[in-house]
Amino acid sequence: MSVEASQGGHADLEATQDRNRRFSSGNWWLYVLVSLGLVVMVGPFVWMILGSFKSQAELLSVPPTWLPAHFSWDNFQRLFERLDFPRYFLNSTVVAGFITLANVAFASMVGYALAKLSFAGRKTVLLLVLLTLMVPPAGPITIVPLFILMSKLNLVNSYAAVILPFAAGPFGVFLMRQFISTIPDDVLDAARVDGAGEWTVFRRIVLPLLGPGLAALGIFTFLQAWNGFLWPLVVLTSDEMYTLPVALATFAREGQYQADYGLLMAGSCMVVIPVILVFLVLQRHFTQSIAMTGIK
Protein backbone atom coordinates (compact mmCIF):
# COMPACT_ATOMS: atom_id res chain seq x y z
CA MET A 1 0.00 0.00 0.00
CA SER A 2 2.62 2.51 1.05
CA VAL A 3 4.83 1.41 -1.86
CA GLU A 4 2.00 2.07 -4.26
CA ALA A 5 1.27 5.41 -2.66
CA SER A 6 4.66 6.71 -3.70
CA GLN A 7 4.06 5.95 -7.37
CA GLY A 8 2.23 9.11 -8.34
CA GLY A 9 -0.97 9.40 -10.40
CA HIS A 10 -2.06 5.80 -10.50
CA ALA A 11 -1.61 5.39 -6.78
CA ASP A 12 -3.53 8.58 -6.08
CA LEU A 13 -6.52 7.20 -7.92
CA GLU A 14 -6.29 3.99 -5.99
CA ALA A 15 -6.02 5.90 -2.73
CA THR A 16 -9.20 7.84 -3.49
CA GLN A 17 -11.05 4.68 -4.35
CA ASP A 18 -9.80 3.15 -1.17
CA ARG A 19 -10.99 6.15 0.81
CA ASN A 20 -14.41 5.80 -0.74
CA ARG A 21 -14.53 2.10 -0.07
CA ARG A 22 -13.78 2.59 3.58
CA PHE A 23 -17.24 4.01 4.24
CA SER A 24 -19.16 2.46 1.38
CA SER A 25 -20.36 -0.84 2.81
CA GLY A 26 -24.14 -0.67 2.90
CA ASN A 27 -24.40 3.12 2.91
CA TRP A 28 -27.71 3.35 1.06
CA TRP A 29 -29.15 4.98 4.18
CA LEU A 30 -26.60 7.73 3.77
CA TYR A 31 -27.97 8.42 0.30
CA VAL A 32 -31.49 8.57 1.72
CA LEU A 33 -30.37 10.98 4.43
CA VAL A 34 -28.42 13.23 2.09
CA SER A 35 -31.29 13.20 -0.42
CA LEU A 36 -33.75 14.22 2.29
CA GLY A 37 -31.35 17.02 3.14
CA LEU A 38 -31.35 18.06 -0.52
CA VAL A 39 -35.14 18.30 -0.49
CA VAL A 40 -34.99 20.53 2.59
CA MET A 41 -32.36 22.76 0.98
CA VAL A 42 -33.85 23.07 -2.50
CA GLY A 43 -37.53 22.54 -1.66
CA PRO A 44 -38.23 26.13 -0.57
CA PHE A 45 -37.05 27.45 -3.94
CA VAL A 46 -39.29 24.99 -5.77
CA TRP A 47 -42.15 26.03 -3.49
CA MET A 48 -41.44 29.68 -4.31
CA ILE A 49 -41.58 29.06 -8.07
CA LEU A 50 -44.75 26.93 -7.81
CA GLY A 51 -46.37 29.51 -5.54
CA SER A 52 -45.68 32.36 -7.91
CA PHE A 53 -47.90 30.68 -10.51
CA LYS A 54 -50.85 30.03 -8.18
CA SER A 55 -53.90 32.23 -7.75
CA GLN A 56 -54.56 33.90 -4.41
CA ALA A 57 -57.53 31.58 -3.79
CA GLU A 58 -55.37 28.54 -4.42
CA LEU A 59 -52.60 29.88 -2.14
CA LEU A 60 -55.10 30.24 0.69
CA SER A 61 -56.63 26.81 0.28
CA VAL A 62 -56.14 24.32 3.11
CA PRO A 63 -54.53 21.85 2.54
CA PRO A 64 -52.35 23.53 -0.09
CA THR A 65 -52.05 22.17 -3.60
CA TRP A 66 -48.64 21.00 -4.74
CA LEU A 67 -48.72 21.91 -8.41
CA PRO A 68 -50.66 24.99 -9.51
CA ALA A 69 -54.19 24.01 -10.61
CA HIS A 70 -53.61 26.14 -13.68
CA PHE A 71 -50.40 28.01 -14.41
CA SER A 72 -51.04 31.73 -14.50
CA TRP A 73 -48.69 34.66 -15.02
CA ASP A 74 -51.15 36.83 -13.13
CA ASN A 75 -48.86 37.41 -10.12
CA PHE A 76 -46.01 38.57 -12.31
CA GLN A 77 -48.35 40.82 -14.24
CA ARG A 78 -49.60 42.44 -11.03
CA LEU A 79 -46.05 42.72 -9.74
CA PHE A 80 -44.92 44.66 -12.80
CA GLU A 81 -48.02 46.84 -12.76
CA ARG A 82 -47.62 47.90 -9.15
CA LEU A 83 -43.88 47.94 -8.68
CA ASP A 84 -41.15 49.06 -11.01
CA PHE A 85 -39.15 45.83 -10.93
CA PRO A 86 -37.14 46.52 -14.09
CA ARG A 87 -35.94 49.67 -12.39
CA TYR A 88 -34.92 47.79 -9.19
CA PHE A 89 -33.17 45.27 -11.40
CA LEU A 90 -31.25 48.07 -13.12
CA ASN A 91 -30.33 49.64 -9.75
CA SER A 92 -29.04 46.34 -8.39
CA THR A 93 -27.06 45.67 -11.57
CA VAL A 94 -25.43 49.12 -11.60
CA VAL A 95 -24.57 48.98 -7.90
CA ALA A 96 -23.24 45.41 -7.88
CA GLY A 97 -21.44 45.94 -11.20
CA PHE A 98 -19.51 48.99 -10.07
CA ILE A 99 -18.68 47.50 -6.68
CA THR A 100 -17.30 44.39 -8.38
CA LEU A 101 -15.23 46.32 -10.95
CA ALA A 102 -13.76 48.59 -8.29
CA ASN A 103 -12.86 45.71 -5.98
CA VAL A 104 -11.25 43.63 -8.70
CA ALA A 105 -9.17 46.60 -9.89
CA PHE A 106 -8.15 47.79 -6.42
CA ALA A 107 -7.52 44.33 -5.02
CA SER A 108 -5.16 43.33 -7.83
CA MET A 109 -3.24 46.62 -7.81
CA VAL A 110 -2.89 46.95 -4.05
CA GLY A 111 -2.34 43.22 -3.66
CA TYR A 112 0.56 43.48 -6.11
CA ALA A 113 2.07 46.47 -4.31
CA LEU A 114 1.82 44.75 -0.92
CA ALA A 115 3.21 41.44 -2.17
CA LYS A 116 5.93 42.48 -4.59
CA LEU A 117 6.93 46.14 -4.19
CA SER A 118 8.98 47.67 -1.43
CA PHE A 119 8.00 51.17 -0.44
CA ALA A 120 7.80 53.28 2.69
CA GLY A 121 4.55 52.63 4.53
CA ARG A 122 3.91 49.19 3.02
CA LYS A 123 3.69 47.53 6.41
CA THR A 124 1.28 50.18 7.69
CA VAL A 125 -1.03 49.69 4.71
CA LEU A 126 -0.95 45.94 5.22
CA LEU A 127 -1.72 46.31 8.91
CA LEU A 128 -4.67 48.62 8.17
CA VAL A 129 -6.07 46.09 5.72
CA LEU A 130 -5.69 43.22 8.19
CA LEU A 131 -7.22 45.20 11.05
CA THR A 132 -10.34 46.11 9.09
CA LEU A 133 -10.91 42.56 7.80
CA MET A 134 -13.00 41.88 10.87
CA VAL A 135 -15.26 44.94 10.49
CA PRO A 136 -17.74 44.43 7.68
CA PRO A 137 -17.93 47.48 5.36
CA ALA A 138 -21.04 49.59 5.94
CA GLY A 139 -22.31 47.15 8.58
CA PRO A 140 -24.06 48.15 11.81
CA ILE A 141 -20.81 49.47 13.30
CA THR A 142 -20.26 52.16 10.69
CA ILE A 143 -23.70 53.00 9.24
CA VAL A 144 -24.25 56.01 11.51
CA PRO A 145 -21.08 57.99 10.63
CA LEU A 146 -21.40 56.87 7.01
CA PHE A 147 -24.92 58.26 6.84
CA ILE A 148 -23.75 61.55 8.36
CA LEU A 149 -20.88 61.65 5.87
CA MET A 150 -23.18 60.97 2.92
CA SER A 151 -25.54 63.69 4.10
CA LYS A 152 -22.62 66.14 4.24
CA LEU A 153 -21.54 65.12 0.75
CA ASN A 154 -25.12 65.44 -0.50
CA LEU A 155 -25.00 61.86 -1.71
CA VAL A 156 -27.94 60.36 0.21
CA ASN A 157 -30.21 58.41 -2.16
CA SER A 158 -27.60 58.09 -4.91
CA TYR A 159 -25.78 55.16 -6.54
CA ALA A 160 -22.47 56.62 -5.32
CA ALA A 161 -23.64 56.44 -1.71
CA VAL A 162 -24.31 52.71 -2.01
CA ILE A 163 -21.19 51.94 -4.03
CA LEU A 164 -18.41 53.92 -2.27
CA PRO A 165 -18.37 52.13 1.13
CA PHE A 166 -18.04 48.76 -0.63
CA ALA A 167 -15.73 49.84 -3.47
CA ALA A 168 -12.44 49.42 -1.61
CA GLY A 169 -12.89 46.32 0.52
CA PRO A 170 -9.94 44.96 2.53
CA PHE A 171 -10.93 41.35 1.90
CA GLY A 172 -10.09 41.40 -1.82
CA VAL A 173 -6.75 43.10 -1.18
CA PHE A 174 -5.84 40.48 1.38
CA LEU A 175 -6.90 37.64 -0.92
CA MET A 176 -4.98 38.99 -3.91
CA ARG A 177 -1.89 39.64 -1.84
CA GLN A 178 -1.90 35.98 -0.82
CA PHE A 179 -2.31 34.99 -4.44
CA ILE A 180 0.39 37.25 -5.83
CA SER A 181 2.84 36.20 -3.11
CA THR A 182 2.92 32.76 -4.72
CA ILE A 183 4.21 34.15 -8.04
CA PRO A 184 8.01 33.59 -8.10
CA ASP A 185 10.08 36.79 -8.06
CA ASP A 186 12.31 35.47 -10.87
CA VAL A 187 9.46 35.79 -13.35
CA LEU A 188 8.95 39.45 -12.48
CA ASP A 189 12.68 40.21 -12.31
CA ALA A 190 13.21 38.78 -15.78
CA ALA A 191 10.75 41.31 -17.15
CA ARG A 192 12.29 44.12 -15.13
CA VAL A 193 15.75 43.32 -16.49
CA ASP A 194 14.23 43.62 -19.97
CA GLY A 195 13.35 47.21 -19.04
CA ALA A 196 9.67 46.78 -18.18
CA GLY A 197 8.26 49.29 -15.67
CA GLU A 198 6.18 48.11 -12.73
CA TRP A 199 2.93 48.95 -14.50
CA THR A 200 3.93 46.82 -17.48
CA VAL A 201 5.03 43.99 -15.20
CA PHE A 202 1.68 44.22 -13.43
CA ARG A 203 -0.42 44.33 -16.61
CA ARG A 204 1.50 41.88 -18.78
CA ILE A 205 2.65 39.31 -16.24
CA VAL A 206 0.78 39.51 -12.94
CA LEU A 207 -2.76 40.18 -14.19
CA PRO A 208 -2.85 37.23 -16.63
CA LEU A 209 -1.69 34.92 -13.83
CA LEU A 210 -4.48 36.17 -11.55
CA GLY A 211 -7.29 34.98 -13.84
CA PRO A 212 -8.95 32.34 -11.62
CA GLY A 213 -8.36 34.32 -8.44
CA LEU A 214 -9.89 37.47 -9.86
CA ALA A 215 -12.84 35.52 -11.26
CA ALA A 216 -13.44 34.06 -7.82
CA LEU A 217 -13.16 37.45 -6.14
CA GLY A 218 -15.45 39.01 -8.75
CA ILE A 219 -18.17 36.40 -8.29
CA PHE A 220 -17.94 36.61 -4.52
CA THR A 221 -18.09 40.41 -4.49
CA PHE A 222 -20.93 40.62 -6.99
CA LEU A 223 -23.04 38.23 -4.92
CA GLN A 224 -22.46 40.12 -1.70
CA ALA A 225 -23.32 43.39 -3.39
CA TRP A 226 -26.38 41.98 -5.14
CA ASN A 227 -27.73 40.58 -1.87
CA GLY A 228 -26.62 43.51 0.29
CA PHE A 229 -29.37 44.95 2.44
CA LEU A 230 -28.66 47.08 5.52
CA TRP A 231 -26.69 49.94 3.96
CA PRO A 232 -28.90 50.33 0.83
CA LEU A 233 -31.90 50.29 3.17
CA VAL A 234 -30.39 53.13 5.21
CA VAL A 235 -29.09 55.35 2.43
CA LEU A 236 -31.69 54.89 -0.32
CA THR A 237 -34.75 56.93 0.51
CA SER A 238 -36.91 56.86 -2.59
CA ASP A 239 -38.60 53.99 -4.32
CA GLU A 240 -37.00 54.50 -7.73
CA MET A 241 -33.51 54.09 -6.26
CA TYR A 242 -34.21 50.84 -4.36
CA THR A 243 -32.16 47.75 -5.05
CA LEU A 244 -34.02 44.43 -5.38
CA PRO A 245 -33.68 43.25 -1.74
CA VAL A 246 -34.67 46.64 -0.36
CA ALA A 247 -37.70 46.81 -2.66
CA LEU A 248 -38.75 43.26 -1.77
CA ALA A 249 -38.33 43.76 2.00
CA THR A 250 -40.19 47.06 1.91
CA PHE A 251 -43.23 45.74 0.14
CA ALA A 252 -43.19 42.48 2.09
CA ARG A 253 -43.70 44.58 5.23
CA GLU A 254 -46.46 46.79 3.83
CA GLY A 255 -49.94 46.03 5.12
CA GLN A 256 -51.57 45.77 1.70
CA TYR A 257 -49.08 43.16 0.40
CA GLN A 258 -48.26 41.36 3.63
CA ALA A 259 -50.51 38.40 2.96
CA ASP A 260 -50.43 38.62 -0.84
CA TYR A 261 -48.13 35.65 -1.15
CA GLY A 262 -48.65 35.25 -4.89
CA LEU A 263 -47.18 38.68 -5.40
CA LEU A 264 -44.46 38.08 -2.79
CA MET A 265 -43.40 34.79 -4.37
CA ALA A 266 -43.26 36.43 -7.80
CA GLY A 267 -41.11 39.19 -6.29
CA SER A 268 -38.82 36.66 -4.62
CA CYS A 269 -38.45 34.88 -7.96
CA MET A 270 -37.26 38.13 -9.52
CA VAL A 271 -34.57 38.52 -6.85
CA VAL A 272 -33.45 34.91 -6.59
CA ILE A 273 -33.74 33.36 -10.05
CA PRO A 274 -31.09 35.46 -11.85
CA VAL A 275 -28.61 34.56 -9.10
CA ILE A 276 -29.53 30.87 -9.22
CA LEU A 277 -29.06 30.80 -13.00
CA VAL A 278 -25.65 32.46 -12.78
CA PHE A 279 -24.75 30.12 -9.93
CA LEU A 280 -25.68 27.00 -11.91
CA VAL A 281 -23.59 28.15 -14.88
CA LEU A 282 -20.55 29.14 -12.81
CA GLN A 283 -20.97 26.74 -9.90
CA ARG A 284 -17.48 25.27 -10.21
CA HIS A 285 -15.96 28.75 -9.84
CA PHE A 286 -18.25 29.50 -6.90
CA THR A 287 -17.31 26.58 -4.75
CA GLN A 288 -13.67 26.94 -5.79
CA SER A 289 -13.69 30.58 -4.80
CA ILE A 290 -15.06 29.81 -1.37
CA ALA A 291 -12.57 27.02 -0.90
CA MET A 292 -9.75 29.34 -1.96
CA THR A 293 -10.77 32.09 0.41
CA GLY A 294 -11.02 29.56 3.21
CA ILE A 295 -7.79 27.68 2.73
CA LYS A 296 -5.37 30.56 2.24
Next chain:
Amino acid sequence: MAQSGAPAASGRRLTRRNNLVGWAFTSPFLAIFGVFLALPIVASLIVSFTDFDLGDISNPVGTDFIGLSNYSEALADPKFRKAAFNTGLFVVFGVPLTILLGLAASVALNSGIRRFRALFRVGYYLPVVTSIVAIAVIWRFMLQPEGGVVNVMLGYLGMEGPNWLGSSTFAMPSIIALGVWRNMGFVMVILLAALQGIDEQYYDAAKVDGARLWQTFRYVTLPLLRPGMLFAAVITSIGYLQVMEEPFVMTAGGPLNSTLTLTMYVYEQGFHFFNLGYASAMAYLLFIAIALLTALQFRVLRTQT
Protein backbone atom coordinates in the same frame (compact mmCIF):
# COMPACT_ATOMS: atom_id res chain seq x y z
CA MET B 1 19.29 54.60 -15.76
CA ALA B 2 21.18 56.94 -13.42
CA GLN B 3 24.50 55.36 -14.36
CA SER B 4 26.41 58.63 -14.05
CA GLY B 5 25.41 59.36 -10.43
CA ALA B 6 27.31 58.18 -7.37
CA PRO B 7 26.06 54.86 -5.95
CA ALA B 8 24.61 56.45 -2.82
CA ALA B 9 22.67 59.09 -4.74
CA SER B 10 21.33 56.56 -7.21
CA GLY B 11 20.32 54.35 -4.30
CA ARG B 12 18.37 57.17 -2.75
CA ARG B 13 16.77 58.00 -6.08
CA LEU B 14 15.83 54.36 -6.46
CA THR B 15 14.19 54.33 -3.04
CA ARG B 16 12.25 57.44 -3.92
CA ARG B 17 11.20 55.92 -7.21
CA ASN B 18 10.10 52.77 -5.41
CA ASN B 19 8.06 54.78 -2.95
CA LEU B 20 6.46 56.68 -5.80
CA VAL B 21 5.54 53.47 -7.63
CA GLY B 22 4.25 51.86 -4.44
CA TRP B 23 2.03 54.80 -3.61
CA ALA B 24 0.83 55.12 -7.18
CA PHE B 25 -0.48 51.56 -6.92
CA THR B 26 -2.06 51.98 -3.51
CA SER B 27 -3.24 55.58 -3.11
CA PRO B 28 -6.49 55.41 -5.14
CA PHE B 29 -7.56 52.47 -3.00
CA LEU B 30 -6.37 54.10 0.21
CA ALA B 31 -8.34 57.28 -0.48
CA ILE B 32 -11.68 55.46 -0.72
CA PHE B 33 -10.77 52.88 1.91
CA GLY B 34 -9.68 55.59 4.32
CA VAL B 35 -12.71 57.84 3.94
CA PHE B 36 -15.46 55.23 3.71
CA LEU B 37 -14.11 52.28 5.71
CA ALA B 38 -11.40 53.18 8.19
CA LEU B 39 -12.52 56.67 9.16
CA PRO B 40 -16.14 55.65 9.99
CA ILE B 41 -14.85 53.06 12.47
CA VAL B 42 -13.18 55.85 14.45
CA ALA B 43 -15.96 58.35 13.79
CA SER B 44 -18.53 55.88 15.13
CA LEU B 45 -16.66 55.80 18.44
CA ILE B 46 -16.58 59.62 18.61
CA VAL B 47 -20.28 59.94 17.75
CA SER B 48 -21.07 57.41 20.48
CA PHE B 49 -19.85 59.91 23.10
CA THR B 50 -22.23 62.64 21.85
CA ASP B 51 -25.94 63.42 21.78
CA PHE B 52 -25.89 63.64 17.96
CA ASP B 53 -29.39 63.65 16.45
CA LEU B 54 -31.13 64.56 13.19
CA GLY B 55 -30.78 68.33 13.58
CA ASP B 56 -27.03 68.01 14.12
CA ILE B 57 -26.50 66.68 10.60
CA SER B 58 -27.15 70.14 9.11
CA ASN B 59 -25.88 72.05 12.13
CA PRO B 60 -23.31 70.09 14.15
CA VAL B 61 -22.68 73.04 16.49
CA GLY B 62 -25.46 71.86 18.77
CA THR B 63 -23.75 68.53 19.44
CA ASP B 64 -22.50 68.00 22.96
CA PHE B 65 -20.09 65.46 24.32
CA ILE B 66 -21.90 63.53 26.99
CA GLY B 67 -19.19 61.06 27.95
CA LEU B 68 -20.33 57.51 28.53
CA SER B 69 -24.00 58.42 29.01
CA ASN B 70 -25.10 56.61 25.84
CA TYR B 71 -23.35 53.46 27.02
CA SER B 72 -24.84 53.50 30.50
CA GLU B 73 -28.24 54.27 28.98
CA ALA B 74 -27.93 51.33 26.60
CA LEU B 75 -26.91 48.90 29.33
CA ALA B 76 -29.96 49.95 31.36
CA ASP B 77 -32.34 49.91 28.36
CA PRO B 78 -34.53 46.77 28.63
CA LYS B 79 -35.03 46.75 24.85
CA PHE B 80 -31.28 46.80 24.27
CA ARG B 81 -30.83 43.98 26.77
CA LYS B 82 -33.54 41.97 25.06
CA ALA B 83 -31.90 42.57 21.67
CA ALA B 84 -28.48 41.55 23.05
CA PHE B 85 -30.01 38.43 24.59
CA ASN B 86 -31.73 37.44 21.32
CA THR B 87 -28.57 38.05 19.32
CA GLY B 88 -26.69 35.94 21.87
CA LEU B 89 -29.23 33.12 21.40
CA PHE B 90 -28.75 33.32 17.65
CA VAL B 91 -24.97 32.96 18.02
CA VAL B 92 -24.89 30.41 20.85
CA PHE B 93 -27.31 28.02 19.16
CA GLY B 94 -26.83 29.01 15.54
CA VAL B 95 -23.05 28.78 15.20
CA PRO B 96 -22.52 25.28 16.69
CA LEU B 97 -25.53 23.90 14.77
CA THR B 98 -24.30 25.41 11.52
CA ILE B 99 -20.79 24.05 12.02
CA LEU B 100 -22.07 20.63 13.07
CA LEU B 101 -24.45 20.22 10.13
CA GLY B 102 -21.87 21.63 7.71
CA LEU B 103 -19.30 19.19 9.07
CA ALA B 104 -21.73 16.26 8.78
CA ALA B 105 -22.61 17.18 5.20
CA SER B 106 -18.97 17.60 4.18
CA VAL B 107 -17.92 14.28 5.69
CA ALA B 108 -20.90 12.51 4.12
CA LEU B 109 -20.21 13.97 0.68
CA ASN B 110 -16.48 13.36 0.93
CA SER B 111 -16.51 9.76 2.07
CA GLY B 112 -19.88 8.11 1.62
CA ILE B 113 -21.34 9.68 -1.49
CA ARG B 114 -19.81 8.99 -4.87
CA ARG B 115 -22.72 9.35 -7.25
CA PHE B 116 -24.38 12.76 -7.71
CA ARG B 117 -21.83 14.35 -5.41
CA ALA B 118 -21.78 17.57 -7.48
CA LEU B 119 -25.58 17.72 -7.43
CA PHE B 120 -25.68 17.50 -3.64
CA ARG B 121 -22.93 20.07 -3.28
CA VAL B 122 -24.68 22.55 -5.53
CA GLY B 123 -28.02 21.96 -3.82
CA TYR B 124 -26.69 22.40 -0.29
CA TYR B 125 -24.84 25.53 -1.33
CA LEU B 126 -27.82 27.10 -3.12
CA PRO B 127 -29.26 29.01 -0.11
CA VAL B 128 -25.86 30.63 0.53
CA VAL B 129 -25.88 32.49 -2.79
CA THR B 130 -29.45 33.75 -2.58
CA SER B 131 -30.72 36.94 -0.97
CA ILE B 132 -31.60 36.55 2.72
CA VAL B 133 -34.52 38.92 2.21
CA ALA B 134 -36.03 36.67 -0.46
CA ILE B 135 -35.38 33.59 1.66
CA ALA B 136 -37.04 35.23 4.65
CA VAL B 137 -40.11 36.04 2.53
CA ILE B 138 -40.29 32.44 1.28
CA TRP B 139 -39.97 30.98 4.78
CA ARG B 140 -42.56 33.38 6.16
CA PHE B 141 -44.91 31.92 3.55
CA MET B 142 -43.98 28.34 4.46
CA LEU B 143 -44.26 28.94 8.21
CA GLN B 144 -47.82 30.30 8.16
CA PRO B 145 -49.88 28.64 10.88
CA GLU B 146 -52.81 27.77 8.61
CA GLY B 147 -51.98 26.19 5.28
CA GLY B 148 -48.25 26.85 5.57
CA VAL B 149 -46.40 23.93 4.04
CA VAL B 150 -44.37 23.21 7.20
CA ASN B 151 -47.44 22.74 9.38
CA VAL B 152 -49.22 20.78 6.65
CA MET B 153 -46.30 18.34 6.51
CA LEU B 154 -46.30 18.09 10.30
CA GLY B 155 -50.02 17.38 10.03
CA TYR B 156 -49.30 14.42 7.74
CA LEU B 157 -47.06 13.08 10.51
CA GLY B 158 -49.89 13.51 13.01
CA MET B 159 -48.41 16.56 14.71
CA GLU B 160 -49.92 19.97 15.10
CA GLY B 161 -47.44 22.73 14.35
CA PRO B 162 -47.55 25.99 16.31
CA ASN B 163 -47.93 29.52 14.98
CA TRP B 164 -44.19 29.63 14.40
CA LEU B 165 -43.58 33.32 13.85
CA GLY B 166 -46.56 34.54 15.89
CA SER B 167 -45.49 32.99 19.17
CA SER B 168 -42.80 34.48 21.35
CA THR B 169 -41.66 30.94 22.20
CA PHE B 170 -41.17 29.69 18.66
CA ALA B 171 -40.29 32.82 16.70
CA MET B 172 -36.62 33.01 17.70
CA PRO B 173 -35.98 29.26 17.25
CA SER B 174 -37.58 29.52 13.79
CA ILE B 175 -35.22 32.34 12.87
CA ILE B 176 -32.22 30.43 14.20
CA ALA B 177 -33.26 27.40 12.16
CA LEU B 178 -33.49 29.59 9.08
CA GLY B 179 -29.97 30.92 9.74
CA VAL B 180 -28.60 27.40 10.09
CA TRP B 181 -30.43 26.28 6.95
CA ARG B 182 -28.98 29.13 4.92
CA ASN B 183 -25.37 28.97 6.11
CA MET B 184 -24.52 25.30 6.57
CA GLY B 185 -23.64 25.07 2.87
CA PHE B 186 -20.89 27.62 3.38
CA VAL B 187 -19.33 25.57 6.19
CA MET B 188 -19.74 22.43 4.08
CA VAL B 189 -17.78 23.86 1.15
CA ILE B 190 -14.98 25.13 3.40
CA LEU B 191 -14.62 21.78 5.17
CA LEU B 192 -14.99 19.79 1.95
CA ALA B 193 -11.95 21.61 0.59
CA ALA B 194 -10.09 20.97 3.83
CA LEU B 195 -11.02 17.27 3.77
CA GLN B 196 -9.77 16.88 0.23
CA GLY B 197 -6.48 18.44 1.27
CA ILE B 198 -5.80 15.79 3.94
CA ASP B 199 -2.89 13.56 3.02
CA GLU B 200 -3.94 9.92 2.54
CA GLN B 201 -0.88 8.81 4.51
CA TYR B 202 -2.55 9.86 7.77
CA TYR B 203 -5.39 7.46 7.08
CA ASP B 204 -2.99 4.69 6.13
CA ALA B 205 -1.09 5.19 9.36
CA ALA B 206 -4.31 5.07 11.35
CA LYS B 207 -5.28 1.86 9.58
CA VAL B 208 -1.93 0.26 10.33
CA ASP B 209 -2.47 1.16 13.97
CA GLY B 210 -5.84 -0.59 13.84
CA ALA B 211 -7.95 2.53 14.36
CA ARG B 212 -11.70 2.13 13.95
CA LEU B 213 -13.85 4.40 11.81
CA TRP B 214 -14.88 6.62 14.70
CA GLN B 215 -11.35 6.74 16.12
CA THR B 216 -9.96 7.70 12.73
CA PHE B 217 -12.50 10.50 12.51
CA ARG B 218 -11.94 11.66 16.06
CA TYR B 219 -8.15 11.55 16.17
CA VAL B 220 -7.13 12.02 12.52
CA THR B 221 -9.79 13.88 10.56
CA LEU B 222 -11.10 16.25 13.20
CA PRO B 223 -7.75 17.69 14.34
CA LEU B 224 -6.71 18.22 10.71
CA LEU B 225 -9.97 20.07 10.06
CA ARG B 226 -9.34 22.51 12.88
CA PRO B 227 -8.02 25.42 10.76
CA GLY B 228 -10.98 25.11 8.40
CA MET B 229 -13.41 24.95 11.32
CA LEU B 230 -11.80 27.98 12.93
CA PHE B 231 -12.20 29.97 9.74
CA ALA B 232 -15.82 28.83 9.28
CA ALA B 233 -16.67 29.53 12.94
CA VAL B 234 -15.18 33.03 12.89
CA ILE B 235 -16.91 34.04 9.66
CA THR B 236 -20.23 32.52 10.76
CA SER B 237 -20.08 34.18 14.19
CA ILE B 238 -19.27 37.63 12.80
CA GLY B 239 -22.20 37.28 10.42
CA TYR B 240 -24.60 35.95 13.07
CA LEU B 241 -23.78 38.74 15.53
CA GLN B 242 -25.11 41.15 12.91
CA VAL B 243 -28.29 39.19 12.10
CA MET B 244 -30.98 41.55 10.86
CA GLU B 245 -32.76 40.65 7.60
CA GLU B 246 -34.58 37.56 8.88
CA PRO B 247 -36.39 39.22 11.80
CA PHE B 248 -36.81 42.45 9.82
CA VAL B 249 -38.80 40.66 7.13
CA MET B 250 -40.38 37.80 9.06
CA THR B 251 -41.44 39.26 12.40
CA ALA B 252 -40.42 42.94 12.51
CA GLY B 253 -38.76 42.03 15.82
CA GLY B 254 -41.94 40.75 17.38
CA PRO B 255 -43.91 39.29 18.99
CA LEU B 256 -43.12 41.24 22.17
CA ASN B 257 -39.55 41.95 20.96
CA SER B 258 -38.81 38.23 21.10
CA THR B 259 -36.88 38.44 17.81
CA LEU B 260 -35.47 41.94 18.08
CA THR B 261 -31.72 41.81 17.33
CA LEU B 262 -28.91 44.27 18.01
CA THR B 263 -28.50 45.37 14.41
CA MET B 264 -32.25 45.87 14.11
CA TYR B 265 -32.31 47.99 17.24
CA VAL B 266 -29.32 50.05 16.06
CA TYR B 267 -31.18 50.62 12.79
CA GLU B 268 -34.39 51.54 14.59
CA GLN B 269 -32.74 53.97 17.02
CA GLY B 270 -30.52 55.46 14.33
CA PHE B 271 -32.85 55.76 11.38
CA HIS B 272 -36.38 55.84 12.77
CA PHE B 273 -35.75 57.99 15.84
CA PHE B 274 -32.45 59.48 14.60
CA ASN B 275 -30.78 59.05 17.99
CA LEU B 276 -27.51 58.72 16.11
CA GLY B 277 -25.24 59.04 19.16
CA TYR B 278 -27.20 56.39 21.03
CA ALA B 279 -27.22 54.07 17.99
CA SER B 280 -23.43 54.45 17.64
CA ALA B 281 -22.86 53.50 21.26
CA MET B 282 -24.90 50.32 20.81
CA ALA B 283 -23.07 49.60 17.56
CA TYR B 284 -19.77 49.90 19.39
CA LEU B 285 -20.89 47.47 22.06
CA LEU B 286 -21.67 45.08 19.20
CA PHE B 287 -18.20 45.73 17.78
CA ILE B 288 -16.63 44.83 21.13
CA ALA B 289 -18.67 41.62 21.18
CA ILE B 290 -17.43 40.73 17.68
CA ALA B 291 -13.79 41.36 18.68
CA LEU B 292 -14.09 39.35 21.91
CA LEU B 293 -15.80 36.39 20.27
CA THR B 294 -13.25 36.28 17.46
CA ALA B 295 -10.36 36.38 19.94
CA LEU B 296 -11.99 33.66 22.02
CA GLN B 297 -12.43 31.36 19.03
CA PHE B 298 -8.81 31.81 18.00
CA ARG B 299 -7.72 30.79 21.51
CA VAL B 300 -10.01 27.80 21.83
CA LEU B 301 -9.74 26.33 18.36
CA ARG B 302 -6.09 27.08 17.76
CA THR B 303 -4.46 25.80 20.91
CA GLN B 304 -6.11 22.39 21.13
CA THR B 305 -4.25 20.79 18.24
